[in-house]
Amino acid sequence: MESLVTVITPMHDSEAYISESINSVLNQSYKNWELILIDDYSQDKTLKIIQPFLETYSNIKLLKNTVNSGAAISRNKGIEAAQGDYISFLDADDLWKPNKLEVQIHFMKTENCAVSFSSYEFIDENGKPLDKIAQALNSLSYSKLLKSNYIGNLTGVYDVKRLGKVTSPNLRKRQDWLLWLAVIKKSGKPALGMSESLAFYRVRKGSMSSNKMTLIKHNYWVYQKGLGFSKGKAFYSMLVFLKEHFFVKSKLIQPTNKS
Template structure:
């Protein structure tokens, strides 16, 4: 029995890259999936370039927001529409390795975990390799994930049957971190990381160089608003986050030799 995987892809003016993203799903060696494309009020040709895909493949479904509501609401609409046993996420400008789902489904079916993620590599805006790999931890607990976000959202998948559907809070940034925290909170097992490269993260202008003040604010909001911690507890976690981020997590990003 091959469980159905629901893949959720929010889009906003991604006409230039979305075909490559969709093709990386179509070329999966694991074929029992549905791709839920959520167009979040795009003003470009996103819908037009996707038409041939939706007409040709019934597994590919397109939903549209009339106006832009942000990634959290787009992901939540996808989650609401999802019919799968498992839910995975793929952003509109990222790509999957062809055996990604196959490796992860095998892991999830072994009942050792409810959440699976993996290593991924960086590519530039044209999809060319930047020769950097973000290595996944072998196992990840809720406590460790609280210190810093170790799950690349483009690699994450969770068991919907055991954990239920997880909706994300509407924070401007870092909603994906909150989602994986909620998943591990609901599970009695650590998340399992796959060391193989299973995805490619597109580094665009602004994705790495976001200013430090905003970074502090967004991370503080995860603790204060997202998790409802007190001001002082949020502050303590924020300090811990920066220590973890700079001295532990950074070491997982290594050049590919």
């Protein structure tokens, strides 16, 4: 029997994209999954849109926050409720390719690894391909991940049976980076990357990934607040991050038609 995979999806005012994201899970060739939706106090039509899914599919479940609490608290609530042997993440505006879980779980079992991630492609707000791909590293150590976040959260999976349930600190931004740092540290081994693209990341106007100064500010908080570094160590880590991000990691973003 296939291992159960838990998919965790936080939502906040996600009416524009949530149906498409849920359908990308429903269309998986791998069938033994549960999808936990965590509504972070949406004020739009998100809850109305997902209601037919909840009524039709017993493996799609809803948790609600009574106040807007942020992605970290929402994801952690999903992790605590998870019943799966593996935990994966899909934000409410991103998409998976139909073979994502099948390929990735087979890879993890074949390679006997506790943490994996893959390459992914970029789409715009309307779902149009941006003809760019983020190439995954073959192997990712804790020290390498500390320099810059190399795991696209929509592609990451970790083995609960081997690692237990790992949650993230309560930061409003970049908490996914902290989660994967904690996962790899607990694993004691590098995460393994898959060169195959298995997902689509949606680039939205005003998002942190499209605003470099905002990105830098929140990454600094990862070092100081998330990891507890002193101001001096956090500042030095940010210098390392800037070098890594702009001169090393940036080279992994390539055209999808690159030969």
